[in-house]
Amino acid sequence: MIDPMTYVEIYRIILPSEERSPNLPIETKRVPYEMRLRGKLLKAASVGDWVEIETATRRIERGILVSVHPFFSHHFGHYVPIMTSIRDVIIKETEDLL
Amino acid sequence: MSYQDVMNRKQEIMRRALKMDYDQFEFPGIGFDYEKMMSSSGFTLEDVIKIQRENNVGGTPLIELKRLSAYARKFAQPGYGARIFLKDEAQNLSGSFKARRAAMSIYQAKTLGFPGVIAATSGNYGAAVAALAARAGLKCIIVQECYDSNGVGQPEIIEKARACQAYGAEVVQLSVGPELFYQFLLLLEETGYFNASLYSPYGVMGIETLGYEVAQDVMKQEGKYPEAVVCTNAGGGNLTGTARGLMKAGAINTKIIAASVDLTGLHMASDKDFNLKSFTTGHTGFGIPFSTFPDRSDVPRSAARPLRYMDMYGLVNQGSVFFITEALAILEGMERGPAGNTSLALAFSLAQTMKNTDIIVVQETEYTGAGKHMNAQVSFASDRGIELKLGNPLQEKPGLNLIFPSSGAMLKHKEIPMETLKMSYLKHYQHQLLFDPDYHYLADELKTTVENVKTWMEAINETKK
Numbered sequence: 001m002i003d004p005m006t007y008v009e010i011y012r013i014i015l016p017s018e019e020r021s022p023n024l025p026i027e028t029k030r031v032p033y034e035m036r037l038r039g040k041l042l043k044a045a046s047v048g049d050w051v052e053i054e055t056a057t058r059r060i061e062r063g064i065l066v067s068v069h070p071f072f073s074h075h076f077g078h079y080v081p082i083m084t085s086i087r088d089v090i091i092k093e094t095e096d097l098l
Numbered sequence: 099m100s101y102q103d104v105m106n107r108k109q110e111i112m113r114r115a116l117k118m119d120y121d122q123f124e125f126p127g128i129g130f131d132y133e134k135m136m137s138s139s140g141f142t143l144e145d146v147i148k149i150q151r152e153n154n155v156g157g158t159p160l161i162e163l164k165r166l167s168a169y170a171r172k173f174a175q176p177g178y179g180a181r182i183f184l185k186d187e188a189q190n191l192s193g194s195f196k197a198r199r200a201a202m203s204i205y206q207a208k209t210l211g212f213p214g215v216i217a218a219t220s221g222n223y224g225a226a227v228a229a230l231a232a233r234a235g236l237k238c239i240i241v242q243e244c245y246d247s248n249g250v251g252q253p254e255i256i257e258k259a260r261a262c263q264a265y266g267a268e269v270v271q272l273s274v275g276p277e278l279f280y281q282f283l284l285l286l287e288e289t290g291y292f293n294a295s296l297y298s299p300y301g302v303m304g305i306e307t308l309g310y311e312v313a314q315d316v317m318k319q320e321g322k323y324p325e326a327v328v329c330t331n332a333g334g335g336n337l338t339g340t341a342r343g344l345m346k347a348g349a350i351n352t353k354i355i356a357a358s359v360d361l362t363g364l365h366m367a368s369d370k371d372f373n374l375k376s377f378t379t380g381h382t383g384f385g386i387p388f389s390t391f392p393d394r395s396d397v398p399r400s401a402a403r404p405l406r407y408m409d410m411y412g413l414v415n416q417g418s419v420f421f422i423t424e425a426l427a428i429l430e431g432m433e434r435g436p437a438g439n440t441s442l443a444l445a446f447s448l449a450q451t452m453k454n455t456d457i458i459v460v461q462e463t464e465y466t467g468a469g470k471h472m473n474a475q476v477s478f479a480s481d482r483g484i485e486l487k488l489g490n491p492l493q494e495k496p497g498l499n500l501i502f503p504s505s506g507a508m509l510k511h512k513e514i515p516m517e518t519l520k521m522s523y524l525k526h527y528q529h530q531l532l533f534d535p536d537y538h539y540l541a542d543e544l545k546t547t548v549e550n551v552k553t554w555m556e557a558i559n560e561t562k563k
Binding site (some may be wrong): 014015018020021024025027028030032033034035036037038039055057058059072074075076077078079080082083084085087089090091092093094097098 | 101165168172247256259267275288365368423424428457468471473474476478486487503539
């Protein structure tokens with residue numbers, strides 16, 4: 001069980017596929033409209049449970065508990081050889097500049 | 099609550115969330131009094147400058163890019179190759195010019211006594227609203243389109259969520275789709291917060307100081323106004339506000355150039371296309387629809403009306419913007435975010451058609467970091483199967499490949515004829531009976547004459563038959 005007031009992320013379907021806006025491309029229309037949100041867990045629960053959280057603005061939101069202690073792991077990307085090629089082009093073409 | 103129920107209450111929710119009665123600006127017929135709306139807040143340009151300075155916003159440096167200009171000049175005819183200047187907007191609070199817009203929205207929200215603000219944005223504006231709300235002691239919710247249906251987030255938008263959270267905001271992350279507006283309306287209704295719209299008069303007047311500073315900085319340094327100013331164009335507020343500020347400073351002959359990344363072929367509401375693009379803003383997917391139909395925004399009448407001011411609309415491809423982002427770092431020692439360099443890529447190409455004594459100003463930069471760094475974007479594209487190659491960037495197929503210029507000489511822009519854009523705008527009124535005041539309104543909207551509007555409308559109705 002995860003203790004109350006633990007920082008978690010929830011997931012909720014806002015609109016199931018059939019209730020989505022008309023005039024969507026087919027690949028969008030066939031999937032549900034979803035939300036992810038972080039906050040503090042109000043009552044002890046397990047991953048996968050339907051829970052309530054308190055958000056940063058102190059709203060109460062509901063959804064499925066999907067992760068505990070969520071964090072950011074975005075980065076600068078892996079090495080891409082073409083980025084070196086671009087750099088080489090620019091350096092070569094500007095060598096004679098003052 | 100059903101999608102349609104909420105959408106039907108749109109006008110009522112909006113009115114409460116802006117405390118502004120848009121009906122007072124309406125003309126009989128199709129038009130409205132744009133200037134009356136823009137001046138309705140009562141803020142003078144001096145007031146705006148004061149509010150921004152108190153928040154560490156504005157007064158950013160204008161830098162001549164001597165080496166980048168010389169590089170462009172190598173590919174120009176003798177006597178050509180304008181001097182390129184750059185307004186380093188990344189130095190604003192929160193790292194972009196969007197702080198100028200947020201400062202005014204937040205000031206207004208605070209003055210009107212709202213307990214918090216909400217903004218629907220996946221871009222720099224979110225961080226700007228969050229930062230300024232923090233300074234004002236207001237609560238803040240940012241609503242983002244962030245993930246595809248596989249739960250894969252766009253790196254640039256994830257970084258923006260991180261920044262918003264760093265400033266204490268709540269970030270509601272949504273999957274791909276226009277229903278973002280539905281969720282946004284529900285949140286406005288639930289919280290009673292202020293709608294910090296990019297398209298309110300506050301959201302646009304905040305940019306006027308940017309155009310004003312550009313005019314004054316160039317005049318002070320060079321004794322004249324710039325020949326051209328390039329603005330990255332998405333929702334249209336950046337170009338609109340900059341142009342208005344330039345005019346307020348007296349730079350009435352400066353050409354106003356729009357620049358967007360060409361994402362032709364990618365559908366903005368497509369769950370599949372969402373993560374195939376390397377730019378989440380400043381692209382044609384926003385720039386063209388918002389220019390040709392400004393009132394599609396989240397307010398009844400948008401204050402961002404770029405065709406009122408635009409002299410030219412140029413497109414550059416994704417590979418060219420990454421190339422110029424690298425060049426800015428290598429040649430000028432300025433590592434900045436790629437999306438903010440869209441206008442710089444266009445300026446590099448356009449400068450070659452201008453005299454070497456002319457001045458072309460690129461009016462923004464944005465911060466860079468994890469997720470919103472060009473290497474993060476190119477590596478993300480590569481992981482999604484996008485082909486990466488050197489060659490002629492004008493042959494790039496968005497969603498299939500990224501083509502980087504094989505030489506600075508290959509970095510060229512495309513132009514969308516202004517007449518095409520204006521006709522596209524007018525098509526929204528093809529089924530309507532128009533009277534003289536309507537034609538005058540349309541002429542103002544399109545920076546043209548009543549005669550031209552009538553000729554174009556006739557051509558549109560002719561095609562229809």
